Amino acid sequence: xxxxxxxxxxxxxxxxxxxxxxxxxxxxxxxxxxxxxxxxxxxxxxxxxxxxxxxxxxxxxxxxxxxxxxxxxxxxxxxxxxxxxxxxxxxxxxxxxxxxxxxxxxxxxxxxxxxxxxxxxxxxxxxxxxxxxxxxxxxxxxxxxxxxxxxxxxxxxxxxxxxxxxxxxxxxxxxxxxxxxxxxxxxxxxxxxxxxxxxxxxxxxxxxxxxxxxxxxxxxxxxxx
Amino acid sequence: xxxxxxxxxxxxxxxxxxxxxxxxxxxxxxxxxxxxxxxxxxxxxxxxxxxxxxxxxxxxxxxxxxxxxxxxxxxxxxxxxxxxxxxxxxxxxxxxxxxxxxxxxxxxxxxxxxxxxxxxxxxxxxxxxxxxxxxxxxxxxxxxxxxxxxxxxxxxxxxxxxxxxxxxxxxxxxxxxxxxxxxxxxxxxxxxxxxxxxxxxxxxxxxxxxxxxxxxxxxxxxxxxxxxxxxxxxxxxxxxxxxxxxx
Numbered sequence: 001x002x003x004x005x006x007x008x009x010x011x012x013x014x015x016x017x018x019x020x021x022x023x024x025x026x027x028x029x030x031x032x033x034x035x036x037x038x039x040x041x042x043x044x045x046x047x048x049x050x051x052x053x054x055x056x057x058x059x060x061x062x063x064x065x066x067x068x069x070x071x072x073x074x075x076x077x078x079x080x081x082x083x084x085x086x087x088x089x090x091x092x093x094x095x096x097x098x099x100x101x102x103x104x105x106x107x108x109x110x111x112x113x114x115x116x117x118x119x120x121x122x123x124x125x126x127x128x129x130x131x132x133x134x135x136x137x138x139x140x141x142x143x144x145x146x147x148x149x150x151x152x153x154x155x156x157x158x159x160x161x162x163x164x165x166x167x168x169x170x171x172x173x174x175x176x177x178x179x180x181x182x183x184x185x186x187x188x189x190x191x192x193x194x195x196x197x198x199x200x201x202x203x204x205x206x207x208x209x210x211x212x213x214x215x216x217x218x219x220x221x222x223x224x225x
Numbered sequence: 226x227x228x229x230x231x232x233x234x235x236x237x238x239x240x241x242x243x244x245x246x247x248x249x250x251x252x253x254x255x256x257x258x259x260x261x262x263x264x265x266x267x268x269x270x271x272x273x274x275x276x277x278x279x280x281x282x283x284x285x286x287x288x289x290x291x292x293x294x295x296x297x298x299x300x301x302x303x304x305x306x307x308x309x310x311x312x313x314x315x316x317x318x319x320x321x322x323x324x325x326x327x328x329x330x331x332x333x334x335x336x337x338x339x340x341x342x343x344x345x346x347x348x349x350x351x352x353x354x355x356x357x358x359x360x361x362x363x364x365x366x367x368x369x370x371x372x373x374x375x376x377x378x379x380x381x382x383x384x385x386x387x388x389x390x391x392x393x394x395x396x397x398x399x400x401x402x403x404x405x406x407x408x409x410x411x412x413x414x415x416x417x418x419x420x421x422x423x424x425x426x427x428x429x430x431x432x433x434x435x436x437x438x439x440x441x442x443x444x445x446x447x448x449x450x451x452x453x454x455x456x457x458x459x460x461x462x463x464x465x466x467x468x469x470x471x472x
Contacts, residue, residue, distance in 0.1 A: 009357070009360070009361060012251050013360070015247075016247075017356065017357045017360075019243070019244070019247070020353070020356065021352075021353040023240050023243075024349045024352045024353050026236070026240075027236065027240070027303070027349055028346060028349045028350065030232070030236050030302075031302065031303060031346055031349070032342060032346070033229075034229055034233060034298055034338060034342060035335060035338035035339045035341075035342050037229050038226070038229070038334070038335055039335040039338075039339075041226065041229075042331040042334065042335060043331075044331045044332045044335060045332070045335060046333070046335045046336030046339060047332065047336070050316075050319050050320065050336055051316070051340060053319045054312075054315045054316040054318075054319045054336070054340045055340060055343060057315050058311070058312055058315050058340060058344040059343075059347075062308065062312075062345060062347065063347045066345075066347040066348040066351060067351065069348060070348055070351045070352060070355055070359070071355075071359060072388075074355075074356055074359040074360060074363070075359065075360070075363040075384065076384065076385070076388065078360075079356060079357070079360055080244050080247075080248055082352065082356055083244070083352060083356065084240065084241060084244050086303070086349060086352055087237065087240060087302060087303060087349070088240075088241065088301075088302060088303070089300065089301075089302060089303040089304045089345075090276070090280055090300070090304065092392075093276055093279075094273065094276040094280070097272070098269055098272045098273060100385055100388070101268065101269075101272055101443050102265045102268065102269055105264065105265070105268060105439065105443075106257070106261050106264070106265060109381055110384075110385075111363060111381065113251070113255060114252070114255055114257060116248070116251075117248045117249075117251050117252040117255065117257060118248075118252070118261075118262075118265050120244050120245070120247075120248035121245050121248045121249060121252070121262060121265050121266065122265050122269040123269075124241040124242070124244050124245035124248070125241075125245065125265070125266050125269040125270060125273075126269050126270075126273045127237060127238075127241045128238055128241050128242070129269070129270050129273040129274070129277060130273055130276075130277040130280060130301070131234055131237055131238055131241075133273070133278065133280075134281050134284060134300060134301055135234065135297075135301075137278070137285075138281070138284060138293055138297055154455060154458075154459065156458075157411060157455055157457070157458040158452065158454050158455050159278070159279050159282060159451075160405060160411075161406060161411055161412055161415040161450075161451070161454045162275060162276060162279050162447075162451060163392055163395070163396065163406070164392070164393075164396035164412045164413075164416035164419065164450070165275075165416075165418075165419045165446075165448075165450035165451045165454070166275075166276065166392075166447050167389050167392035167393060167396070167416075168393070168415065168418070168419025168423070168446075168447075168450060169422070169444075169446035169450060170389060170423075170443055171386075171389040171392075171420065172419070172420045172421075172423035172424050172427070172446070173423065173427055173443075174382060174385055174386050174389060175386075175420070176424060176427070178379070178382045178383070178386060181379065181382070181383050181386060182386050182390070185383075185387050185391075186390045186393050186394055186397075188394075189390050189393065189394025190394045190397050190398045192394070193394055193397075193398045193399055193400075197400035197471070198399075198400050198401070198402055201391060201395065204391040204394070204395070205387070205388055207391070208387045208388070208390040208391040208394065209384055209387030209388060209391075210387070211387065211390075212383040212384065212386050212387030212390060213383045213384055215383070216379050216380060216382075216383035217383075220379060225379055
């Protein structure tokens with residue numbers, strides 16, 4: 001007998017979730033094998049209490065952020081895009097804007113099967129491109145790139161301000177089409193940063209999405225959009 | 226060590242190819258044109274180049290303390306610019322060390338690898354449990370709103386705008402933990418340049434029906450804004466270009 005979750009999705013979505021679960025478990029095993037292999041190769045294992053001291057500081061931030069990110073990114077990226085993004089990493093600064101841009105260009109919605117397809121292809125291509133660039137860069141360009149991005153380099157500001165460049169370019173199209181609902185979440189984001197300027201971006205995204213969707217619903221209620 | 230890196234990277238590439246092939250086939254079944262799918266591939270490659278160079282920079286920065294292989298592995302799979310730096314620095318601080326010095330103790334190196342892995346792997350535990358449920362609930366909500374009104378489009382756009390708004394707000398008034406890239410004159414000028422160039426390119430594409438340019442408008446705008454950051458840093462007096470809200 002099929003469970004409610006299985007019945008509520010199309011066969012393609014159900015397959016994607018089956019593949020995604022298997023790949024996620026596989027990725028977890030591969031990831032855990034890295035420190036295991038390193039310690040075996042070096043013939044030394046770290047002191048558990050020291051590792052625990054660091055984990056106590058890191059886990060509360062990272063694990064809460066992980067919950068928020070899974071809740072936030074899954075509706076945006078679709079199933080395939082989400083499974084791929086969380087394995088390949090660099091979501092907020094690369095996979096998310098890349099997937100959003102691809103869906104915008106293809107004129108498809110995130111919660112449609114077409115959006116699922118475009119998002120998955122975009123994020124998969126982005127992951128392979130990143131892997132190739134890092135691999136080639138490490139082998140060939142490492143000495144040159146170090147000079148390019150050195151704080152004294154003339155090109156350094158291009159990399160320092162890459163996120164405003166990336167999200168300004170991505171946001172322009174949305175702001176033009178939906179300018180009435182765009183101001184409120186930005187203002188909320190700035191106000192939050194006034195009180196917590198170093199707030200982690202994963203948490204800030206959650207706040208601005210709630211503000212944006214809430215603001216849009218209110219404006220619709222009062223027939224302003 | 227290089228064999229471990231090759232194994233992890235091969236896993237990431239094979240998984241990506243697997244999902245791309247499955248999505249491509251489904252896309253064709255749904256009637257998405259080959260041109261649209263190819264445009265998605267090319268624009269995604271172009272989009273990725275600059276951020277990937279930025280990630281490569283982090284690999285090289287971390288390499289000064291951790292060697293090249295561990296940062297290479299971590300930032301090719303699951304890793305993230307901020308997480309990897311914070312996790313390794315936190316572990317090294319426990320040992321009374323930091324990323325500014327090269328790690329020579331194998332036990333410290335192993336400890337850093339464990340903290341990086343355990344700290345950032347939790348999402349892979351959550352996804353198999355939560356992803357399907359989230360998608361079904363969101364799908365039902367969207368379906369309900371589609372039935373009652375045309376609100377779904379606005380809600381969907383609002384969610385996208387919410388994500389972008391967080392980064393725009395950070396460019397206007399954000400502060401980074403290490404003080405590099407704090408909001409101020411440069412971040413706002415870079416942001417405004419990206420918005421203006423993107424709007425100009427989009428308008429040109431629409432007015433002159435430049436279908437082939439349209440998918441590249443966004444990455445080109447990003448490169449233009451990055452170029453503006455370089456130019457401003459050269460031509461504007463340092464007192465102005467180095468202005469941030471945080472002094």
